[in-house]
Amino acid sequence: MTRSVRAVETAATTHPWAIHAEGLRVRAGRHLAVDGLDLALATGVHGLLGPNGAGKTTLMRALATVLAPAGGRLTLLGRPVDGRSELRPVRRALGYLPQHFGYYPRFTVREFVGYMAWLKEVPRPGLAAAVQRAVDRVGLTARADARLKTLSGGMLRRAGIAQAIVNDPQLLLLDEPTVGLDPEQRLDFRELLRDLGTDSCVLVSTHLVEDVAAACTDVVLVNEGRLVWQGTPEELSARGGQGHAGDSPAERGYSALLRQHRSETTR
Numbered sequence: 001m002t003r004s005v006r007a008v009e010t011a012a013t014t015h016p017w018a019i020h021a022e023g024l025r026v027r028a029g030r031h032l033a034v035d036g037l038d039l040a041l042a043t044g045v046h047g048l049l050g051p052n053g054a055g056k057t058t059l060m061r062a063l064a065t066v067l068a069p070a071g072g073r074l075t076l077l078g079r080p081v082d083g084r085s086e087l088r089p090v091r092r093a094l095g096y097l098p099q100h101f102g103y104y105p106r107f108t109v110r111e112f113v114g115y116m117a118w119l120k121e122v123p124r125p126g127l128a129a130a131v132q133r134a135v136d137r138v139g140l141t142a143r144a145d146a147r148l149k150t151l152s153g154g155m156l157r158r159a160g161i162a163q164a165i166v167n168d169p170q171l172l173l174l175d176e177p178t179v180g181l182d183p184e185q186r187l188d189f190r191e192l193l194r195d196l197g198t199d200s201c202v203l204v205s206t207h208l209v210e211d212v213a214a215a216c217t218d219v220v221l222v223n224e225g226r227l228v229w230q231g232t233p234e235e236l237s238a239r240g241g242q243g244h245a246g247d248s249p250a251e252r253g254y255s256a257l258l259r260q261h262r263s264e265t266t267r
Ligand SMILES: Nc1ncnc2c1ncn2[C@@H]1O[C@H](COP(=O)(O)OP(=O)(O)OP(=O)(O)O)[C@@H](O)[C@H]1O
Pocket: 028, 029, 030, 031, 032, 033, 050, 051, 052, 053, 054, 055, 056, 057, 058, 059
C-alpha cells in the first residue's frame, strides 16, 4: 500500500472512552446476540466474562467493525460506527484476535505478522522493526522464520496475538487469547497484557476468570447480550462466598453474580 499515514491520523486520541456503547444491538445470524448493551471503557485491561452464548464473541466482532450494529449507538476511539461512517481510521488503530483466525499455512510467522501490518497501513519504513517487536513480545523470536503450519496450537495463538499488536493499537480486542497456552506462557501473557494496558484500551474475552483476576484492571460481565456487572477484580472476588461454585474467590464471585442475575431475570 503506497498511501502514507499522516501524523494526525496516528496521534494519540483525547476522547475519554475508547469504547462507548449505548443500547447496542448486534445480530449473529438471525439471533440478536447483543441486545441493549451499555458499556464505556477507557485505557486499561478489561476482562470480558460471561457464560457460553452470552454474546461475547458477537460483541467483540462488532467492536472490531466486522459486524455492523443492528441498533443503538456505538462510538470507537471517538468515532461513531453506524454503517455510514468511515471506518478506516478506526481499523488502522485497532488490533483484533478473533476466536478463530484464518492464516496461510505456508507463511512464516514474520511474513504473516508483516502482511497484517501492511494491511493495517503500518508505515513502510518502520514495518520490519514493528514486526520484530511484536514477535519478540509474544515470545516467538526463535520461531520467527518457521512456517505457521509447523507451529503448535499455543504458538499459533501467540502469532495471532503478534498480528493484533503489530500496529501498536489504541484499541486491542482479544477473543480467548490464552487458549492453548501452557502455564508459563499464560503468566508471560498476563505481563504483556498489563504492559499493553498502560496506554491502550484492551478488552480480553475469556472463560479463565483467574487470568482476569490476575491481569485486568476492570471486569465486565455480560449475559444474554447485556451488561450484568462491571467492577474491579477485587470487587468481583468480594461477591463470592461459601456455596458458590469455583476454586478461587474470583470464580466464586463470578458464579454469585451470574446466579443473582439469573434469579432476577426469571422473577
Ligand atoms: N451465526 C449465528 N446464527 C445464529 N445464532 C448465532 C450465530 N452465532 C452465534 N449465535 C448465537 O448467538 C448467541 C451468542 O453467541 P456468541 O458466540 O456471541 O456467545 P459467546 O459468549 O462468545 O459464547 P462462547 O463463550 O460459547 O464462545 C448464542 O446463543 C449463539 O448460539
